[in-house]
Amino acid sequence: MDLGARLLNGEKRAVARLITMIENNEKEAVNILKKYYNKTGKAHVIGITGPPGAGKSTLTDKLIKQLRKEGKTIGVIAIDPTSPFTGGSILGDRVRMNELSTDPGVFIRSMGTRGQLGGLSKATQGAVKILDIYGVDYIFIETVGVGQSEVDIAKNADTTLMVMVPGLGDDIQAIKAGIMEIGDVFAINKADRDGAKRTATEIEIMLDFNKTDRRPPVQKVIAIENKGIDELIVHIKEHMNYLKETGQLHKKRIKNSKLEIVDLIQQKMMNMILDRSSKEEIVDKLAKDVALRKLDPYSAGEKILEEIK
Amino acid sequence: MDRPIRVLVAKPGLDGHDRGAKVIARALRDAGMEVIYTGLRQTPEQIVSAAIQEDVECIAMSILSGAHNTLLPKVVEILQKEGVDDILVLGGGVIPDEDIPFLKEKGIKEIFTPGTPTSKTIEFIRNNIKR
Numbered sequence: 172m173d174l175g176a177r178l179l180n181g182e183k184r185a186v187a188r189l190i191t192m193i194e195n196n197e198k199e200a201v202n203i204l205k206k207y208y209n210k211t212g213k214a215h216v217i218g219i220t221g222p223p224g225a226g227k228s229t230l231t232d233k234l235i236k237q238l239r240k241e242g243k244t245i246g247v248i249a250i251d252p253t254s255p256f257t258g259g260s261i262l263g264d265r266v267r268m269n270e271l272s273t274d275p276g277v278f279i280r281s282m283g284t285r286g287q288l289g290g291l292s293k294a295t296q297g298a299v300k301i302l303d304i305y306g307v308d309y310i311f312i313e314t315v316g317v318g319q320s321e322v323d324i325a326k327n328a329d330t331t332l333m334v335m336v337p338g339l340g341d342d343i344q345a346i347k348a349g350i351m352e353i354g355d356v357f358a359i360n361k362a363d364r365d366g367a368k369r370t371a372t373e374i375e376i377m378l379d380f381n382k383t384d385r386r387p388p389v390q391k392v393i394a395i396e397n398k399g400i401d402e403l404i405v406h407i408k409e410h411m412n413y414l415k416e417t418g419q420l421h422k423k424r425i426k427n428s429k430l431e432i433v434d435l436i437q438q439k440m441m442n443m444i445l446d447r448s449s450k451e452e453i454v455d456k457l458a459k460d461v462a463l464r465k466l467d468p469y470s471a472g473e474k475i476l477e478e479i480k
Numbered sequence: 481m482d483r484p485i486r487v488l489v490a491k492p493g494l495d496g497h498d499r500g501a502k503v504i505a506r507a508l509r510d511a512g513m514e515v516i517y518t519g520l521r522q523t524p525e526q527i528v529s530a531a532i533q534e535d536v537e538c539i540a541m542s543i544l545s546g547a548h549n550t551l552l553p554k555v556v557e558i559l560q561k562e563g564v565d566d567i568l569v570l571g572g573g574v575i576p577d578e579d580i581p582f583l584k585e586k587g588i589k590e591i592f593t594p595g596t597p598t599s600k601t602i603e604f605i606r607n608n609i610k611r
Contacts, residue, residue, distance in 0.1 A: 184564075187535035195483045258484055259509035265530060266519035272526040272533075279533055283484070283514050 175203040178304055179210075183278060186305050190280055193297035204300050211303040212424070214246070214310045215411050218328030220290060220350070223316025225334045226360040228267035230394040231311050234407075235271060237400050238309060244276040246302030249313040250292050253283035260284075264313060278302065289323030290314040293438075296327060296431060317350055325353040326430050329420065330410045332356050332403075335374065337366035351377060354387050356406045362391035362399070385413055444479055453478060485513045485609060486536040490522045492555065495545035500573060500594075504540060507598035508605070524554040531559075531567060537609040538568040540601075548575050553586035560587075566610045572596070 174192075177185035192200035219227045228249065235245050249264035262281035271277045282292040291314060302310050314324050325331050333354030351374075359371050374389050381387075388406045392399030414420035445454065453475060460466040489505045491498055498520055505515045516534045518527070531539050541552060552571050559567060571583060572592040580591045589608060592601050 184532055184535075187533050191486075191535045253514075254509065254512075257510055258512045259514065260484075261505050261509050261515045261517050263517045263519075265516060265534075269518060269522065269526060269530075272518075272529045273523075279530075281514075281516050281534060285484075 174199070175206060178203070178301065179207070181305065186278055186301055187280070189301050190282075190294070190298045193301065194282065194285070194292070194294040200297070204297060204304075207304045208300065211300045214299075214303045214307055215330070216299060216310045216312065216328045217407060218312045218314065218324035218331040219334060220314040220317050220321070220324050220331060220353075221334030221360075222318070222336070222339060225316070225336045226394045227313050227316070227334050228264045230334055230358065230360060230392065230400075230403075231264075231313050232268045232271065233394050233397055233400045234404060235268070235277060235311070237404055239274065239276060242276075243308040244306070245278070246299075246305065246307040246310045247271075247277070247279040247313065248295060248298050248302070248310070249279065249281045250284060250290070250295065250315050251281065252315050253285045253292075255286070258285075278305070278307065284315060287323075288321070290317045290321030291323045291327065299327065320349045322350060322353050326427050329414060329423070330355045330407055332358060332407065334358050334360050335370060336361045337364045337370045339370075355410045356403070357387055357389040358399075358403055359389065359391045360394050363393050363396075367391060444475060485538065485605065486516065486534060487513050487538040487540055487605065488516045488518060488527070488531045488534055488536045489540050489542070490518045490527045490530070491520045492522050492524060492527060492541050492543055492551040493545045493547045494521060495543065496520055497544045498542070500544070501542040504542065504572065504598065504601065507602060508540075511602045513602075513605070524551055524558055527555055528558040528562060528564075532562065532564065536567060537611060538570065538605050540570045540572065540605075543571065543573040543575070546574075548573070549579055549582060552583055552588050556587035568605065568609050570601075570605070572601070 174185050174189055178189060189200050189203065219231050221227050238245060251260055251262045251264060253260040260283035262283060264281055265279060268279055271279060280298060284292050287293050295312060299310055312324060312328055314321060331353050335357060357374055359367055371389050371391060378386055390399055390403050390406055392403055457466065457471040457474060461468050461471050487508055489501050491501050505517050508515045516536060518530055527539060543551060548571060556569055569588050570590050571588045575591050575593055583591055590604055
């Protein structure tokens with residue numbers, strides 16, 4: 172049986188191998204995704220994002236355990252950073268989800284960002300499709316610990332869960348552009364700590380300024396004690412209902428598909444340009460000239476483009 | 481970029497000493513590998529399930545409890561039962577020399593005891609992964 176058929180057949184090893192192949196950009200895997208793309212779009216994709224140490228993995232673990240009690244099946248893509256120097260990484264999200272390892276209804280995969288900057292990895296979208304074809308009810312994407320501008324998750328998830336913790340900054344952080352704008356549901360984790368109420372209030376005040384017709388809920392949770400998890404799941408499900416009832420799910424997916432197509436074109440173009448020019452080592456040579464101030468980077472870029480016309 | 485080697489680093493059993501596992505994890509990271517770190521108190525079943533889902537080329541286990549003769553062969557056994565034959569299995573930690581031949585016979589490819597330079601482990605992984 173080929174990998175695609177084994178995937179449809181629900182074999183975890185086929186899922187695992189296909190994700191590896193997609194990460195390594197292998198054509199065979201892309202062909203399988205082409206073939207079965209019409210089977211995607213069924214799972215509710217939930218993005219979990221927030222600063223490092225906010226408790227994203229622990230919270231994901233608790234959410235999954237709750238959904239498993241309802242008999243739902245789950246896929247998880249947990250992303251941690253790749254070293255820009257060695258290409259290596261330590262993917263440690265599983266540490267918080269160990270008990271789920273042997274659950275037949277859960278598939279967890281860790282990924283390194285491998286040079287991607289938006290909080291995800293290049294192969295995240297591919298891996299989501301593979302899990303969707305595999306047939307899980309929910310797909311969780313846990314981003315790297317984010318700072319202020321890693322908003323790519325919102326282009327990939329139906330529902331973005333923003334995990335905050337008390338004590339990270341004042342209210343000016345809450346009104347800055349970027350990451351705070353993408354939350355569909357807010358969770359204040361470690362809510363037994365000092366300042367939790369204040370953090371919640373600051374987020375509420377920020378939300379007061381929103382002009383959209385749906386106001387994201389703010390839920391206090393203590394993930395490690397399993398407190399607030401039921402309420403959080405209700406909020407997540409309500410968001411999906413809202414998307415469906417208002418027709419926004421369809422609109423959102425059109426928008427995201429468009430972004431994905433443009434992304435793929437950009438990747439292909441970059442590969443084309445770098446492939447051709449690296450053969451002649453043009454980029455390296457021009458880079459030397461730019462560093463020595465013999466040439467400016469604007470002209471260097473134009474030269475490379477001239478080369479492939 | 482070449483595709484990175486993926487390694488699962490795990491602590492099977494009940495000892496709580498993970499310094500060695502963390503040193504190895506960091507060394508493999510610095511050698512350009514993707515290390516899936518699963519942490520303390522893993523059962524052999526959990527280790528194998530995680531290794532399958534993560535599609536790793538190597539499982540590296542650190543054990544200091546003395547239960548190595550039970551737990552390490554058990555991992556190999558479950559892998560075989562699952563039909564997995566392309567994962568390199570390694571052990572490390574406080575393991576007496578006289579136990580090493582038994583462990584190797586059971587399918588643990590190499591045992592790295594205290595004092596092994598991390599470069600030796602890295603080289604061994606690079607030279608012995610099966611795909």
